[in-house]
Amino acid sequence: xxxxxxxxxxxxxxxxxxxxxxxxxxxxxxxxxxxxxxxxxxxxxxxxxxxxxxxxxxxxxxxxxxxxxxxxxxxxxxxxxxxxxxxxxxxxxxxxxxxxxxxxxxxxxxxxxxxxxxxxxxxxxxxxxxxxxxxxxxxxxxxxxxxxxxxxxxxxxxxxxxxxxxxxxxxxxxxxxxxxxxxxxxxxxxxxxxxxxxxxxxxxxxxxxxxxxxxxxxxxxxxxxxxxxxxxxxxxxxxxxxxxxxxxxxxxxxxxxxxxxxxxxxxxxxxxxxxxxxxxxxxxxxxxxxxxxxxxxxxxxxxxxxxxxxxxxxxxxxxxxxxxxxxxxx
Amino acid sequence: xxxxxxxxxxxxxxxxxxxxxxxxxxxxxxxxxxxxxxxxxxxxxxxxxxxxxxxxxxxxxxxxxxxxxxxxxxxxxxxxxxxxxxxxxxxxxxxxxxxxxxxxxxxxxxxxxxxxxxxxxxxxxxxxxxxxxxxxxxxxxxxxxxxxxxxxxxxxxxxxxxxxxxxxxxxxxxxxxxxxxxxxxxxxxxxxxxxxxxxxxxxxxxxxxxxxxxxxxxxxxxxxxxxxxxxxxxxxxxxxxxxxxxxxxxxxxxxxxxxxxxxxxxxxxxxxxxxxxxxxxxxxxxxxxxxxxxxxxxxxxxxxxxxxxxxxxxxxxxxxxxxxxxxxxx
Numbered sequence: 001x002x003x004x005x006x007x008x009x010x011x012x013x014x015x016x017x018x019x020x021x022x023x024x025x026x027x028x029x030x031x032x033x034x035x036x037x038x039x040x041x042x043x044x045x046x047x048x049x050x051x052x053x054x055x056x057x058x059x060x061x062x063x064x065x066x067x068x069x070x071x072x073x074x075x076x077x078x079x080x081x082x083x084x085x086x087x088x089x090x091x092x093x094x095x096x097x098x099x100x101x102x103x104x105x106x107x108x109x110x111x112x113x114x115x116x117x118x119x120x121x122x123x124x125x126x127x128x129x130x131x132x133x134x135x136x137x138x139x140x141x142x143x144x145x146x147x148x149x150x151x152x153x154x155x156x157x158x159x160x161x162x163x164x165x166x167x168x169x170x171x172x173x174x175x176x177x178x179x180x181x182x183x184x185x186x187x188x189x190x191x192x193x194x195x196x197x198x199x200x201x202x203x204x205x206x207x208x209x210x211x212x213x214x215x216x217x218x219x220x221x222x223x224x225x226x227x228x229x230x231x232x233x234x235x236x237x238x239x240x241x242x243x244x245x246x247x248x249x250x251x252x253x254x255x256x257x258x259x260x261x262x263x264x265x266x267x268x269x270x271x272x273x274x275x276x277x278x279x280x281x282x283x284x285x286x287x288x289x290x291x292x293x294x295x296x297x298x299x300x301x302x303x304x305x306x307x308x309x310x311x312x313x314x315x316x317x318x319x320x321x322x323x324x325x326x327x328x329x330x
Numbered sequence: 331x332x333x334x335x336x337x338x339x340x341x342x343x344x345x346x347x348x349x350x351x352x353x354x355x356x357x358x359x360x361x362x363x364x365x366x367x368x369x370x371x372x373x374x375x376x377x378x379x380x381x382x383x384x385x386x387x388x389x390x391x392x393x394x395x396x397x398x399x400x401x402x403x404x405x406x407x408x409x410x411x412x413x414x415x416x417x418x419x420x421x422x423x424x425x426x427x428x429x430x431x432x433x434x435x436x437x438x439x440x441x442x443x444x445x446x447x448x449x450x451x452x453x454x455x456x457x458x459x460x461x462x463x464x465x466x467x468x469x470x471x472x473x474x475x476x477x478x479x480x481x482x483x484x485x486x487x488x489x490x491x492x493x494x495x496x497x498x499x500x501x502x503x504x505x506x507x508x509x510x511x512x513x514x515x516x517x518x519x520x521x522x523x524x525x526x527x528x529x530x531x532x533x534x535x536x537x538x539x540x541x542x543x544x545x546x547x548x549x550x551x552x553x554x555x556x557x558x559x560x561x562x563x564x565x566x567x568x569x570x571x572x573x574x575x576x577x578x579x580x581x582x583x584x585x586x587x588x589x590x591x592x593x594x595x596x597x598x599x600x601x602x603x604x605x606x607x608x609x610x611x612x613x614x615x616x617x618x619x620x621x622x623x624x625x626x627x628x629x630x631x632x633x634x635x636x637x638x639x640x641x642x643x644x645x646x647x648x649x650x651x652x653x654x655x656x657x658x659x660x
Contacts, residue, residue, distance in 0.1 A: 022370075024481065027482065027483075027564060028408070028479075028481055028482055028548075029374060029404040029407040029408055029482075029548055029549060030372045030373055030374035030404045030405060030407070030408045030410070030472075030479075031372070031373050031374070032370050032371065032372050032373075032408075032474075032479050033370060033371040033372075033373055034370050034371075034476065035365040035370070035371065037367065040352075040362050040363060040364050040365070041362065041363040041364075041365060041371065042360045042361070042362050042363075043360055043361050043362075043363055043416060043453060043454055043469075043471070044359060044360035044361070044416075044454055045416040045417075045418050045454050045455060045456050045467075045469060046418070046456050047418040047419075047420060047456045047458050047467065048458075049420055049458050049459070049460045049461075049462075051461055052458060052459065052460065052461070053458070074359040074360050075360060077359040077360070078358070078359055078360045078362075080360070086373060086374075086375040086469055087375075088375050088376070088377040088418075088467045088469075089377075090377060090379055090465055092462075123373060124373055124374060124375050125375060126375050126376050126377045126467070128377050128378075128379050128382060128383070129379070129382065130379045130382065130462060130463060130465065131379075131381055131382070131462070131463060132422075132460060132461065132462015132463045133460060133461060133462045135420055135460065135465055137375075137377065137418045137456070137467040139373075139375060139416055139418075139469035141373070142360075144362075146364065149358075149360075149362050151354065151358055152357065152358055152359075153357075218358075218359055219359060230357075234357060
């Protein structure tokens with residue numbers, strides 16, 4: 001059955017707002033949000049376009065979640081606790097109505113799971129139709145104590161550089177989905193890498209734990225090297241990264257063996273959505289504790305330098321030639 | 331010169347965030363927003379798709395403003411004072427790079443004007459490229475005293491029904507832009523109607539003045555009749571509208587004479603972005619005062635009834651047959 005905008009909102013999206021009374025069941029012109037005394041709101045927005053940020057045959061259950069999770073990852077990078085989000089969706093009229101209704105149902109089911117997981121209700125949105133590719137845009141809201149947001153500009157020479165999880169998996173997953181590569185990989189390894197591309201794991205608990213601990217923080221979306229340069233530029237410093245220290249998943253290691261990508265490729269591939277952050281040497285214990293509390297692996301990968309260049313060093317401490325700094329969005 | 335995402339943000343968008351220190355010059359992962367004690371935030375989101383909500387050759391200076399203003403109109407409908415907005419933009423790769431840079435420059439110039447007018451800075455955004463039509467998505471934030479948001483569900487039998495400005499101009503403007511009609515109109519009248527389609531006038535000052543006065547309020551985007559039905563459904567009431575009382579601009583009157591549209595067409599055409607609201611008879615003086623303070627024309631067009639139907643009455647108080655209730659978004 002073809003649903004119009006009002007039916008769709010009532011059927012698929014209004015139930016996702018149940019956790020936020022101020023969403024008024026998505027029936028009013030806007031939602032209201034209360035902010036507790038001493039807290040401030042954190043706001044971020046990210047848009048995904050079909051064929052650019054995801055593929056037409058990616059699992060629909062994951063697509064809307066990816067849009068939400070990219071934004072949760074930005075909140076995590078600021079150290080904020082998620083509070084809610086708005087969801088604007090342009091369905092493609094290239095698909096027929098039945099197919100679009102099926103996709104909406106999957107988007108809604110995926111979002112329900114993530115809303116529960118992060119206690120982050122839907123508070124508003126818009127649903128339109130486009131003659132072109134599908135597009136999803138999320139604006140997410142978080143909360144943190146006033147003045148405690150993690151910024152990019154606080155890295156100091158001597159600070160250690162840390163990264164959560166593992167690096168390069170999503171870029172490999174995208175290659176596996178797009179190109180005829182990876183024939184030497186086990187099915188399991190390929191599935192792991194593709195999942196890492198489809199469904200980022202925003203480090204929400206870790207981000208919250210890094211408030212007052214990290215001197216600078218961001219989430220890696222353009223590739224580790226590119227995003228590290230953002231921290232360095234904002235802080236007026238440089239960095240040395242030790243190639244041998246990089247956290248590389250077992251699946252990514254087998255992809256390296258299969259010559260799917262170079263090690264530098266792992267550092268310049270986008271879509272990791274891991275946290276990259278710095279902390280003074282005196283805070284290493286607190287960093288370790290934050291990682292343990294969030295049940296998230298953290299790896300020390302290098303140090304901030306006074307000299308304002310970013311270098312990757314091999315095991316002989318020789319600078320590796322960097323052929324690509326990362327993905328610069330056109 | 332081709333600009334990438336980082337250059338574009340720095341050149342065109344960072345200056346638009348100057349009024350909000352918590353936007354961090356758009357250089358961090360997210361923005362922070364403080365909410366004063368006793369206030370709550372109001373959040374709304376609206377997306378516009380090229381060829382659906384605006385035309386490829388509409389003036390670029392107006393397009394981004396329209397996206398912002400649709401959202402400001404939602405804030406006005408809640409009675410909120412604008413505080414800031416995020417802007418997600420998918421440029422079309424169908425246009426060449428020089429043309430897109432020109433559009434971004436126009437978007438930015440238009441937004442600057444509106445940011446100053448409503449004291450509503452840009453606080454974040456995203457810029458992506460789409461292989462399909464251009465798309466803009468805005469999420470806007472406003473503030474109001476806790477618990478004072480104007481809702482749709484408070485209309486009571488006996489309440490008067492009011493509308494701001496004039497009705498049907500934008501629907502006529504769209505017809506003039508799309509179809510070969512309106513040959514009997516003066517150039518001036520045609521230009522007025524087209525401008526009303528290109529650039530809504532959000533009734534921000536009026537919305538703020540209606541807090542504590544209006545019993546229900548929304549902004550007309552789907553057509554007066556359709557949106558009035560939303561108020562009636564939410565409030566469990568009905569309405570009688572008096573055709574002769576409707577505020578119709580001189581330009582729209584000449585379009586009616588030219589048979590471009592019926593009077594009922596004016597009531598079911600979308601994109602008015604006028605406020606439609608109800609208030610008890612005892613508050614008519616306060617409504618008049620709010621209109622005068624906001625320098626906005628307000629017209630009493632009918633009354634809320636117990637019988638839960640919406641009727642349009644002619645000058646003999648006979649119900650007019652309604653052939654179309656308004657625009658239902660596919």
